[in-house]
Amino acid sequence: MRIGELSTQTDTPARSLRYYEEQGLIEPKRLHNGYRDYDDYLVDRVIQIRGLLEAGLPTRIIKQILPCLDKPRTIHFADATPEMLATLQRERDQMTRRIECLIRNRNAIDGYLGAVSELA
Template structure:
């Protein structure tokens, strides 16, 4: 697929896709006329990269861990530095905190919706509610 289609399928601006390619996060093949062509698996890769960037990981770390995110997974880092390990540990812990917060917020919204919907289902609530316009 060409860059425009990848951009549409991932909701990622073309400029960002070029940047990802420049950083080695995705690979584009060039056609005879110089156009970029992407494999279908680039859609998942771009979504994965965006998620990792949104989580706060820098591109240099993402580039190092991307091979571990492919399946089958082969995790082997001969060049894993103490800095990289500390960064990944910190980011994992930060993601866990965000997940916990999101789960609490989701549960609170669910409880609110359940209460509102239950109240609307009672006959007394229907009697008090104004009639819909005719």
């Protein structure tokens, strides 16, 4: 598929898709005319990348863990250094704090909506 199709299917700007390619997160084929040709599996990959970015992971970490996310039951990460593991633990802990904050905010909105609904 062409970049516009992938952009539409993943709700991701083409500029972001080119950035993901530049960062080594996705790798489209090139047609004889130089156009990018994206395999169908990249739809899920781009959605996964966006989720990880929205969770706060930097692209350098995403690039390292993407191979593990394809087949989580067969994780073989031979070059995992203590520094990388510490970085992943920090990122995970930051995600946990963001999740807790989002849950508190969602609960507050639920409470507000419940109170307003009773008045209506």
